[in-house]
Amino acid sequence: MSPEPTTRAEAEPGTPPGRERLAAPDAPRGRRRARGPRLRPFGLRTRLVLAFLLVAAVGCGTTAALTYRAARNAILEQTQDTAVSAFRGQVDALSIDLPVVPDSLRSNLLAIARQGKPRPWRVYAEYGSVRISSTDRPTSTVITPELRARAQAGSARPHGSFQRVVKGGTPYLTIAVPAVFRTHANRGTAQPTGLVLYAVMELDEEEANIEAMVSAARDGALPALAIALIPALVASRGVLRPVRELRRAAQSMGRGQLDTRIHAKGSDELADLARTFNESAAQLERSVAELRSAEARARRFASDVSHELRTPLAGMLAVTELLDEDADALDSDTARAVRLISAETGKLAVLVEDLMEISRFDARAAELHLDEVDAADCVRKTLQHRHWTDPEQVLPHLTEGVRARLDPRRFDVVVANLVGNALRHGAAPVTVLQYVEGNELVTEVADRGPGIPPDVLPHVFDRFYKADLARTRSVGSGLGLAITLENVRLHGGTIRAANQPTGGAVFTVRTPL
Numbered sequence: 001m002s003p004e005p006t007t008r009a010e011a012e013p014g015t016p017p018g019r020e021r022l023a024a025p026d027a028p029r030g031r032r033r034a035r036g037p038r039l040r041p042f043g044l045r046t047r048l049v050l051a052f053l054l055v056a057a058v059g060c061g062t063t064a065a066l067t068y069r070a071a072r073n074a075i076l077e078q079t080q081d082t083a084v085s086a087f088r089g090q091v092d093a094l095s096i097d098l099p100v101v102p103d104s105l106r107s108n109l110l111a112i113a114r115q116g117k118p119r120p121w122r123v124y125a126e127y128g129s130v131r132i133s134s135t136d137r138p139t140s141t142v143i144t145p146e147l148r149a150r151a152q153a154g155s156a157r158p159h160g161s162f163q164r165v166v167k168g169g170t171p172y173l174t175i176a177v178p179a180v181f182r183t184h185a186n187r188g189t190a191q192p193t194g195l196v197l198y199a200v201m202e203l204d205e206e207e208a209n210i211e212a213m214v215s216a217a218r219d220g221a222l223p224a225l226a227i228a229l230i231p232a233l234v235a236s237r238g239v240l241r242p243v244r245e246l247r248r249a250a251q252s253m254g255r256g257q258l259d260t261r262i263h264a265k266g267s268d269e270l271a272d273l274a275r276t277f278n279e280s281a282a283q284l285e286r287s288v289a290e291l292r293s294a295e296a297r298a299r300r301f302a303s304d305v306s307h308e309l310r311t312p313l314a315g316m317l318a319v320t321e322l323l324d325e326d327a328d329a330l331d332s333d334t335a336r337a338v339r340l341i342s343a344e345t346g347k348l349a350v351l352v353e354d355l356m357e358i359s360r361f362d363a364r365a366a367e368l369h370l371d372e373v374d375a376a377d378c379v380r381k382t383l384q385h386r387h388w389t390d391p392e393q394v395l396p397h398l399t400e401g402v403r404a405r406l407d408p409r410r411f412d413v414v415v416a417n418l419v420g421n422a423l424r425h426g427a428a429p430v431t432v433l434q435y436v437e438g439n440e441l442v443t444e445v446a447d448r449g450p451g452i453p454p455d456v457l458p459h460v461f462d463r464f465y466k467a468d469l470a471r472t473r474s475v476g477s478g479l480g481l482a483i484t485l486e487n488v489r490l491h492g493g494t495i496r497a498a499n500q501p502t503g504g505a506v507f508t509v510r511t512p513l
Contacts, residue, residue: 049232056228064217072210076164079118079206080173084162086117087199091177098193100127109134112197121199128194142172142200151176151196164203171203242270246277258285299362309352313345320345354479358463361486368407368490375402375441379434382415394419396432404441404513410487411511415443417480418507422447426505439513440493446506451499460497461485 090112109123113134116123124133124140126148131138142165150161160177179195245262252260260281264274320342327335360366376398388394415432422430426447433444452460459465464478488495493511500506 049229053228053232056224056232060224068210068214068217071213075206075209076203079203080162080164082118083116083121083173083199083201084160084175086115087112087121087175087197088160088177090115091179091197094179094197098195100125100130100132100195102130102132105132106134109197112199116199116201119201119205121201124198124200126196126198140174140198140200142167143174143176143198147174147176147198148196151178151198171207173201173203175199175201242274246274249277249281253281253284258288299359305355309348313349313352316345317349351479354483357483358479358486361483361490366486366490368410370405370407372403372405373408375404375406375434375443376400378406378408378411379415379432379443382412383419383432385412386416386420388419388423391429393423393428393430394432395429396434398432398434399436402434402436402441402513404511406441406491406511407487410490414484414487414509415445417484418445418509421480422449422505422507425449436513437510440510441513443509443511444506445509446500447504449504451503452497452505457497457499461495 094108094112105125105127109125109132113121113123122133122135122140124131124138124143126139133139144163144165147161147163160175162173162175165172165174176196176198179193179197242262249260249262258281261278262274264271264278320338323338324342327338330338357366379396379398383389383394383396419430419432422445426449429448431444431446433442433446435442456465461481461484463482485495488509488511491511493509495510496508498506498508
């Protein structure tokens with residue numbers, strides 16, 4: 001009797017509070033500290049290194065998985081092919097009398113079990129209701145009904161089969177081979193005998209080899225990732241070096257060093273970016289130089305015109321004063337014209353003086369003469385000299401006995417410009433509040449008007465800025481608040497413009513004591 005060639009039907013195992021203030025942009029308080037580069041846990045360098053390591057990990061994992069799968073299949077297939085071929089040969093060489101004799105069949109099964117390859121088998125035989133094995137148990141729980149069904153299904157053309165199963169955590173290879181006999185009358189056609197032999201072999205050694213291979217792959221992947229970290233750091237450094245240079249160049253440009261350039265080398269995208277930055281910086285430097293030159297010419301022109309106008313203007317003021325004295329003796333039309341000329345000449349004088357003052361600030365020729373004075377007394381003198389002594393117009397709230405180092409003339413200009421601006425554009429009464437906060441003298445001028453529109457607030461200290469285009473011929477020169485800002489800065493202080501919650505504008509001046 002010889003068995004038919006085995007057909008494989010493998011079942012793979014499964015896988016396992018304070019005072020509120022609103023600052024004017026043109027008068028920032030103090031000098032802000034420069035901020036250094038912040039530590040970014042997920043910055044560009046970290047992302048580049050992580051991306052590099054992720055690619056390396058995916059590559060290692062994919063290679064390890066494919067290698068594991070191929071090696072596992074090779075180990076198991078080699079073992080099962082050897083076992084199936086050996087068991088089929090043993091069954092093919094088996095000589096059994098039918099009907100079977102249990103003792104004789106058991107002896108044959110013991111002989112087959114001892115000759116198992118690649119290691120001994122446990123052999124079982126089933127013939128009708130007869131169950132015999134090479135062990136002390138007639139049947140095995142490892143042999144599945146599915147394997148039995150496949151071995152007994154082909155009664156016309158018997159064939160063998162095998163299956164890998166896991167029982168109690170231990171892997172097994174189970175083989176089923178029907179015993180057949182051949183007749184010469186039917187040209188050697190295999191005929192079933194009803195006897196089926198089963199071989200059960202443990203695969204724990206193969207699984208141990210596979211586990212060792214997985215551990216080796218895992219242990220080899222970790223050093224590979226550590227080694228991959230070195231080129232990742234080198235690559236990230238090469239990418240980030242021009243980025244850092246660009247950041248330093250941009251910071252230098254922000255500090256006003258417009259001649260900053262980046263050394264561009266190579267032909268990659270970062271080199272193109274560096275060249276583009278250099279071209280933009282050169283164009284910006286040329287544009288700023290042209291603007292500065294034009295601004296210097298404009299300032300020089302205003303200064304020259306102011307000086308040239310001052311002498312003839314002094315004569316005009318003397319003449320208009322004489323005309324004012326005799327205006328009452330003139331007829332009404334002539335008197336009205338004389339007073340108009342006198343008023344406009346006075347405005348022109350104020351404008352010329354303001355232009356000269358602002359030109360001194362532009363030329364950095366303004367001088368500060370500090371003296372220790374009574375701050376409240378300085379404010380009172382300013383109000384008295386301008387005849388702002390009516391409490392219904394100006395209401396002072398001054399802290400007495402405060403000594404401060406001020407330039408009396410320039411501080412007088414600051415208070416006079418703020419109060420005059422509040423009376424012209426706000427509503428009475430104008431409150432002048434003075435107090436000490438920390439080591440600073442605080443002077444606030446607030447009115448009861450409609451306040452400053454939000455779109456005007458950032459520009460209140462700009463030169464010649466008019467919130468209302470219809471007031472192009474207003475009494476002021478348009479330089480009062482700009483001169484106030486420069487005088488406050490000269491004292492080392494700050495000035496801020498804001499709107500009060502109850503209505504009206506408030507200007508807050510802070511100067512060191």
